[in-house]
Each structure stands twice: as C-alpha cells, then as structure tokens.
Amino acid sequence: MHPTSTPPPCPFPDCRPTPSAGSSRRPTVIRHSLLRTQRGPRQRWRCRACGGTFTANHGTPYHRLRSSPARFDRAVNMIVEGMCQAAAARTEGISVSTLRRWTERAAQFAREFHDRTIRNVEPIEIQIDELRGHGRKKDDRLFVFASLVVSPRLWIANTVGRRTRRSCRLILRETRNRCAAVGRRALIVTDPFKFYAPEVRKTWGRTSLHAESGKIIRRNRIVRVNNELVWGTEEQLEEVLERCEDSKQVNTSFVERLNLTMRRSLACLHRRTSSAARDAQTLGQKIDLLQCYYNFVRPHGSLKFGREVRTPAQQAGLVSRRLRLRDIFMAFRPWARVPWIVDEGVRKAWGARDVCPDNNT
Numbered sequence: 001m002h003p004t005s006t007p008p009p010c011p012f013p014d015c016r017p018t019p020s021a022g023s024s025r026r027p028t029v030i031r032h033s034l035l036r037t038q039r040g041p042r043q044r045w046r047c048r049a050c051g052g053t054f055t056a057n058h059g060t061p062y063h064r065l066r067s068s069p070a071r072f073d074r075a076v077n078m079i080v081e082g083m084c085q086a087a088a089a090r091t092e093g094i095s096v097s098t099l100r101r102w103t104e105r106a107a108q109f110a111r112e113f114h115d116r117t118i119r120n121v122e123p124i125e126i127q128i129d130e131l132r133g134h135g136r137k138k139d140d141r142l143f144v145f146a147s148l149v150v151s152p153r154l155w156i157a158n159t160v161g162r163r164t165r166r167s168c169r170l171i172l173r174e175t176r177n178r179c180a181a182v183g184r185r186a187l188i189v190t191d192p193f194k195f196y197a198p199e200v201r202k203t204w205g206r207t208s209l210h211a212e213s214g215k216i217i218r219r220n221r222i223v224r225v226n227n228e229l230v231w232g233t234e235e236q237l238e239e240v241l242e243r244c245e246d247s248k249q250v251n252t253s254f255v256e257r258l259n260l261t262m263r264r265s266l267a268c269l270h271r272r273t274s275s276a277a278r279d280a281q282t283l284g285q286k287i288d289l290l291q292c293y294y295n296f297v298r299p300h301g302s303l304k305f306g307r308e309v310r311t312p313a314q315q316a317g318l319v320s321r322r323l324r325l326r327d328i329f330m331a332f333r334p335w336a337r338v339p340w341i342v343d344e345g346v347r348k349a350w351g352a353r354d355v356c357p358d359n360n361t
Contacts, residue, residue, distance in 0.1 A: 007031070007045055011058050011333070015050040061105045061329045067094075073325045075099055076106045079286065080293045084267035084275040106329070107285035110292035113328050117318055117341060118156060118295070120180040125150040125187045125244050127255035128171060128196070130163060131262055133269050133283060134276055142280055144262065144269075144287055145171040148255045149179075151245050152316035153300050155258060155291050160284040165195040172203040185209050185232070187240045189252055197230050209236055211250045227251075265290055296323040317342055 007029040032046035032053050046053045055063070062069045071092060078088035079099075089099045131144040145159040145167050157174035161167045179186070185208055190196040192214040200210045209232035216224040227250040229237055241248065266286050267275040277283035299309040299322060313319050320340045331338045 008056065008333075010047040010050065010052065011054055012047065012050055012052050015047055015052065056333070059332050061102075061109050061332075069326065069329075072102055072106075073329075075102055076289065076325060077293075079103055080265055080290045082265050082267060084273075086275070103289065104285055106325075107289040109329055109332060111288040113331060114288070114292045114295070117313070118154070118178050121149055121154060121156060121178055121316060121318075122182055123149055123179045123186040124240070125189070125247055126156075126175060126179075127252050128175070128188065128190045129252055129255040129259060130167075130191075130193075131259040131269070132163075135279055135283075142277070142283055143167065144283070146255060146258055146262070147171055147175040148258050149316070150247060150254050152312050153254070153303060154312040154316045155294050158284075158287050158291055160280050160287055163193070165199065168193070168195040168199045169203070172199050176203050181207075184243070185236060185240060187211065187237070187244070187250075189213055189250055191252065192226075192228075201231055208232075209240055211237070213250050213252045225251075261294065262287070262290065265294075292328065293325070296328060297325060 010029055028049055029045050029047050032044045034041040035044050035055060036042075042055055044053050044055055057063045057065075057069075062072060065072060071094075075088055075092050075094070078091065079085070083091075085096050085099050085103070089096045092099070126147055126149055128145065128147045131146065133142045133144060134140055135142055141162075142160060143163045145161075146155060147157045148154065149156050156178050157171055159167050159171040159174065161170070185206075186204070187209045188200055188204065189211050190200070190213075192212045196212070197210065200208065204210075210230045211232075212228045212230055214226045214228070215222050216226070229250075237250075246254070263269045263271075267273055268277040268283060268286060277286070295313045296311055296319065299311055300315070301309070303310040303312070303315050311319075311322050314322060318341070320342055323340065327338075327340070
C-alpha cells in the first residue's frame with residue numbers, strides 16, 4: 001500500500017488532543033515512517049497529542065498479520081464453506097496453528113459486528129431448533145441452538161452448550177434482545193423439548209404465541225407431525241399466520257434447513273468427520289463466524305428477486321447491499337465509514353416492503 005496523503009484521526013480512545021498539540025495550522029496526526037512489508041511500503045502515522053503510532057489497518061483483524069489481507073479472507077472463506085482446517089492450511093501454504101489463530105481472530109470480529117448490526121428486527125415468525133454435534137470424544141455431545149426470523153431468513157441468535165434449560169433460556173433471551181418491541185404478537189415455533197415452554201412464557205410473555213411442532217420418525221422417515229399450540233388462542237394463531245409470508249401452518253422447516261446449512265458449511269459438524277471441535281468454545285467461534293457469513297455475505301437462494309439474489313441481512317433492511325468479508329473486517333477502524341448500514345429510522349420508514357432502500361434510489 002502506498003503512502004496515504006490524508007491523515008486519519010487518532011484511533012486510541014485515551015487520546016485527548018490539546019489546543020497546542022492540534023491547532024488549525026498544525027495537524028494532530030502526522031506521518032511517522034514507512035513500514036516495509038512483502039506487498040510494499042505501508043504508511044505509519046503518529047499522533048502529536050498521545051505520541052502513539054498506527055497504520056491504516058489498526059483496529060482490524062489485519063493488524064500485524066504478517067500476511068496479505070486477501071490470504072486471510074481466502075482462508076476464512078474456506079472454513080465457512082465446509083473445508084477442514086488441515087485442507088485449508090495446505091491450500092494456503094500455512095500451518096494449522098496459524099489458521100486456527102486466524103479463525104479465532106475473525107470469529108471475534110464477526111461476533112462484534114453481528115452484535116452491533118443485528119438490532120431491532122421486527123419479528124413475525126421465529127423458529128428455534130437445536131443441532132447436535134460432538135467434541136473430541138464421541139460421547140461428548142454439544143448442541144447448537146439457533147433462532148431464525150422466517151420472513152428474511154435472518155439467523156438472529158445462537159448458543160452452543162448442552163441440551164439443558166440454561167441453553168434454552170440463553171437462546172430465547174438473546175433472540176428477544178435483538179427483536180424490536182412491536183405491538184402485534186410474534187409466533188415462536190419450537191420442538192416439544194420440555195424446557196422451551198416455560199422459558200418462552202418467562203422471556204416473551206404475552207407478546208408472543210408459542211407452538212410446538214413434533215415429528216414421529218420411523219425407519220428414518222417422518223410418519224406424522226403433531227402441532228400443538230402451547231401459549232395463545234386459535235384466533236390469535238390465525239391472525240399471525242395471515243401476516244406470515246411463508247408459513248401457512250405451524251412448522252419448523254426453515255430452521256431445519258438452516259441446520260442442514262450449518263452441518264454442510266462447517267467440517268466439525270459433518271456426520272462422520274475427523275475434524276471435530278475441541279470444546280464448546282472452539283465450536284462457538286466457528287458458529288459465530290458462520291452466522292455473520294450467512295447473514296451478510298452469502299446470498300440466500302430463496303431471496304431471489306429477478307436477477308438479484310439478496311442476503312438475509314439485506315432482505316431484513318439492515319444493510320443496503322451484499323457485503324464482503326473485507327467490508328465486515330474493515331468496519332472496525334475508528335475512522336471507517338460504513339454507508340451500507342441502513343439506519344433504524346430509514347428501516348421504519350420503509351416498513352415491510354420487499355425491496356431494499358438502496359434498490360429504489
């Protein structure tokens with residue numbers, strides 16, 4: 001990267017410019033030196049007020065990477081597209097330990113970006129289900145709890161842990177915190193796991209309807225589906241189903257399709273794999289990375305409008321275009337401009353239209 005002419009602002013939060021350090025004639029941030037890299041010289045800046053030095057990649061996963069950002073993006077993309085760590089490391093010519101560190105770093109930034117962006121989603125129908133995985137040992141069972149807003153196919157929350165009441169409470173609380181407080185009831189569909197019903201009533205209360213969809217399987221085939229309304233009335237259920245764009249009856253088919261996407265996208269969740277996750281923390285990091293990739297980067301096949309195929313976040317009105325991994329990671333620079341994040345007021349003005357704000361300008 002060649003030296004940049006325009007100095008960026010100081011990224012350090014403890015920096016307090018003084019009038020003598022930053023006047024109209026003397027800029028606060030000045031050029032410091034050139035950092036020699038394999039891709040050429042990179043400009044380093046120095047702040048007169050605090051004395052700190054930084055580069056343009058400060059505050060991003062590419063900071064002090066000792067490799068190109070394109071290589072980092074390719075390696076992360078391989079992980080969320082079903083390739084195991086050993087194969088991805090061989091393809092990029094790096095060690096497995098290096099790729100593991102890159103995955104942890106990318107997952108941390110993906111989680112922070114997802115927490116900052118997925119807010120005030122208007123729910124109509126939410127489906128929640130769990131996917132079974134395993135750790136190093138075969139008997140070490142781990143479950144991935146996921147909640148999906150059906151209309152935009154938005155994967156809104158996830159929790160990795162045991163199949164316990166605590167996991168049900170965590171997934172429902174995170175889902176509720178990310179949803180907007182709307183006047184109309186939302187339909188929540190789960191399987192007949194015994195801890196869902198009390199936690200839905202405690203977390204959502206009278207702002208929701210709770211239905212359970214249980215399947216009876218014999219010889220690997222579904223022979224009967226039992227749907228039961230746990231919380232609410234039949235009149236309220238009919239009113240919510242009329243507002244649903246996709247479901248005409250109670251079902252969990254959309255979140256089960258998400259489970260298949262997770263199982264095919266992460267090598268540690270394959271049915272028979274030698275790349276099992278070490279523990280719940282390692283599996284959770286990959287799930288966080290896949291969740292951000294699924295919502296913002298990967299176009300969804302059912303969200304096709306003409307020649308355009310949108311991402312779930314784009315359909316939900318959270319962003320104005322399909323993002324790249326580079327867009328997500330570079331959004332953490334203190335001076336970064338992210339015009340593709342749609343403001344909450346703009347989303348409310350657009351309401352439930354089936355086009356994004358960026359497509360009608």
